Amino acid sequence: MNTTDKILVIGATGNIGRHLVPLLDEAGVPVRALTRDPSRAGLPGGVEAVRGDLTDPESVEKALHGVSSVFLLWPSFSAAGAEPVVEAIARHARRVVYVSAFSVRDGVDAAQNGVWGQIEELVRRSGVEWTFLRAGGFATNTLNWAEQIRSGGVVRAPYAGAARSLIHEADIAAVAFRALTEDGHAGRSHVLTGPEIVTQADQVRIIGEVIGRPLRFDEQPREEARAEMIAAWGDPATVDGALDHWASIVAEPEPVTTTVEEVTGRPARTFRAWAHDHAADFR
Ligand SMILES: NC(=O)c1ccc[n+]([C@@H]2O[C@H](COP(=O)([O-])OP(=O)(O)OC[C@H]3O[C@@H](n4cnc5c(N)ncnc54)[C@H](OP(=O)(O)O)[C@@H]3O)[C@@H](O)[C@H]2O)c1
Numbered sequence: 545m546n547t548t549d550k551i552l553v554i555g556a557t558g559n560i561g562r563h564l565v566p567l568l569d570e571a572g573v574p575v576r577a578l579t580r581d582p583s584r585a586g587l588p589g590g591v592e593a594v595r596g597d598l599t600d601p602e603s604v605e606k607a608l609h610g611v612s613s614v615f616l617l618w619p620s621f622s623a624a625g626a627e628p629v630v631e632a633i634a635r636h637a638r639r640v641v642y643v644s645a646f647s648v649r650d651g652v653d654a655a656q657n658g659v660w661g662q663i664e665e666l667v668r669r670s671g672v673e674w675t676f677l678r679a680g681g682f683a684t685n686t687l688n689w690a691e692q693i694r695s696g697g698v699v700r701a702p703y704a705g706a707a708r709s710l711i712h713e714a715d716i717a718a719v720a721f722r723a724l725t726e727d728g729h730a731g732r733s734h735v736l737t738g739p740e741i742v743t744q745a746d747q748v749r750i751i752g753e754v755i756g757r758p759l760r761f762d763e764q765p766r767e768e769a770r771a772e773m774i775a776a777w778g779d780p781a782t783v784d785g786a787l788d789h790w791a792s793i794v795a796e797p798e799p800v801t802t803t804v805e806e807v808t809g810r811p812a813r814t815f816r817a818w819a820h821d822h823a824a825d826f827r
Contacts, residue, residue, distance in 0.1 A: 549573075549574070549612035549613065550574040550575070550576055550610055550611050550612060550613075551568055551573055551574070551575055551576070551611065551612070551613045551614070551615065551724055552576045552577075552578060552607055552608060552611040552613070552614045552615070552637070553565055553568070553575055553576070553577050553578065553614075553615045554578045554596075554598070554604075554614065554615060554616050554617060555578075555615070555616075555617040555619065555643075556575075556577030556578060556579055556585065556587060556591075556593070557577070557579050557585050557586070557587070558617065558619070559682060559684045559713035560617070560643065560713050560716045560717045560720065561577070561615075561717075562713075562717075563713060563714045563716075563717030563718075564615060564717040564720050564721060565577055565587055565588065565591055566588055567717060567718070567721040568721060568724070568725070569588050569590065569591055571721075571725065573724075573725060574592075575591050575592065576591075576592045576593075576594055576607060576611060577591055577592065577593045577594070578594060578596040578604070578607050579593055579594075579595065579596070580595065580596070580597050581595070582594065582595050594606075594607045598618070598619070598620075598625070598626075598629055599625055601625075601628035601629050601632055604629050604632055604633075605632040605635075605636075608632060608633060608635070608636035608637065609636065611636055611637050612637055612638050612639065613637055613638065613639040613640070613641070613724050614633050614637045614639070614640045614641070615640075615641050615643075615720055615724060616630075616633065616640055616641065616642045616643070616663075616667075617642070617643040618642075618659060618660075618663045620659065621658075621659055621777065621778070621779040621782045622659060622779070623659050623662035623663055623666070626662070626663055626666055627666055630663070630666040630667055630670050631670060633670070633672060634670035634671055634672040637672060638672065638673055639672065639673045639674075639675075639724070639730070640667055640672050640673070640674050640675070641674075641675045641676075641677060641720050641723045641724050641729075642663060642664065642667055642674065642675070642676050642677065643677050643679060643716065643720075644660040644661075644663070644664055644676045644677060644678045644679070644733070645658070645660040645678060645679060645680075646678045646679060646680045646735050646736070646737065646799070647660070647785075647789070648660050648661045648664060648676075648678055648733075649661075650733075658782070658785065660678075664676055673730045673731075674730070674731065675723040675729040675730060675731075675732055675733075675734065676732075676733040676734070677716060677719055677720060677723070677734050677736055678733050678734065678735045678736065679711055679716050679736045679737075680708075680709050680710065680711055680735075680736065680737040680738070680798060680799075681708055681709075681710050681711070681798075682710065682711060682713055682716075683710040683711060683712055683713070683738065683815055683818040683819075683822075684713055684822075685710070686710070686747055686751070687822065687825055689701065689748070689751075689826075690825050690826050693751065693752075693755075693759060693826045694826065694827070697752075697757065697758060697759050697760055698759070698760050698761075698762050699748045699759060699760070699761050699762065700762040700764045701744065701761070701762075701763075701764050701769065702763070702764045702765070702766055702768075702769035702787065702790060703744060703763075703787075703790040703791060703793075703794055704743065704744055704745040704761045704763050705743050705744070705745065705794040706743060706744045706790040706791075706793050706794055707741045707742070707743050707793050707794065707797030707798065708741065708742060708743070708744065708747070708793065708797075708798050709737035709738045709739075709740065709741055709742075709797070709798045709799065709800045709801075710737075710738050710742065710747070710815055710818070711736055711737055711738045711804075711812065712738065712812065712813035712817065712818045712821070714813065714821075715736065715738075715804045715808070715812045715813055716736060718804070718807075718808045718810075719734055719736060719803070719804060719807045719808060722807050722808060723807075729807075734803050734807060735799075735801050735803055736801065736803050736804055736812075737798065737799065737800050737801045737803075737804075737812070738800070738812050738813070738814065738815060738818075739800065739802075739804075739805075739811055739812040739813070739814060740800065740814060740815070741797045741798065741800060742815045744761065744790075745761040747815060748760070748761045749761075750815055750816050750819050751819045751826055753816075754816065754819040754820055754823050754826075755819075755823050755826050755827050766787055766791075769787065770783055770784070770787060773786070773787070
């Protein structure tokens with residue numbers, strides 16, 4: 545790419561965006577960061593922050609002027625409202641890197657692939673050059689336990705034995721940086737995971753070791769967890785999908801890929817490394 549080409553980062557203040565924006569900025573790539581509130585975005589000095597809301601396609605369109613590539617995430621469990629946003633992106637940009645999920649399967653109906661499959665389909669149909677980052681579970685999901693850990697030594701959650709290949713958000717950002725700034729990623733779906741399998745009980749143990757306090761996993765019955773998750777996430781189908789997935793990976797762990805290392809040249813960070821990076825969140 546031409547290094548003067550501007551990149552619009554959607555989700556610039558999120559887990560991935562917080563790593564991606566500095567990577568681009570430090571490499572001298574002009575970045576425009578989309579946020580609903582630039583005054584609270586806390587982005588590196590020199591990065592252009594613009595107000596925009598994905599529920600208001602016109603605001604996104606304004607942010608797209610002069611942009612050649614877009615980092616896209618869709619922070620909702622519903623694809624409603626995504627079509628005009630994706631169409632606006634395709635009118636302005638040549639390239640899109642979209643954060644999808646590794647649950648997406650090729651060759652099945654888009655509706656079976658949840659919101660991620662539906663957004664992938666919209667992006668494909670729009671005619672823009674695309675790369676999909678089909679990420680597994682983010683290690684940041686375990687921040688949901690932070691309050692329980694800070695206030696006591698017990699994490700109450702379902703499926704202690706769910707065997708996960710959680711990924712560090714910095715590794716997703718590192719792959720996104722490559723896909724946005726190098727050629728050779730067009731039309732490719734990168735399946736991204738952490739480097740190892742760690743059960744949920746072991747995730748809790750590792751966090752405890754890192755913060756220097758023994759922690760215990762208290763297995764929560766599925767129905768109790770389901771009620772809490774529906775209250776938090778709002779979408780019963782997504783909650784049931786997540787619970788079914790965790791139940792299935794007790795016996796058959798999630799896959800582990802080497803894509804992070806293949807794309808970036810360095811191995812994906814371990815869950816222990818992630819816990820070190822986030823120790824302050826749990827103390
Ligand atoms: N968690 C997982 O295990 C997992 C696995 C696979 C894929 N994913 C995907 O990863 C994405 C989340 O990435 P993340 O963790 O980096 O993000 P995040 O930390 O959840 O942050 C959400 C970002 O989206 C922005 N945002 C939210 N609503 C918006 C709106 N209406 N208009 C414009 N911007 C909006 C926020 O920006 P402002 O608040 O500054 O506006 C913020 O930067 C989701 O799309 C999810 O589907 C997650």
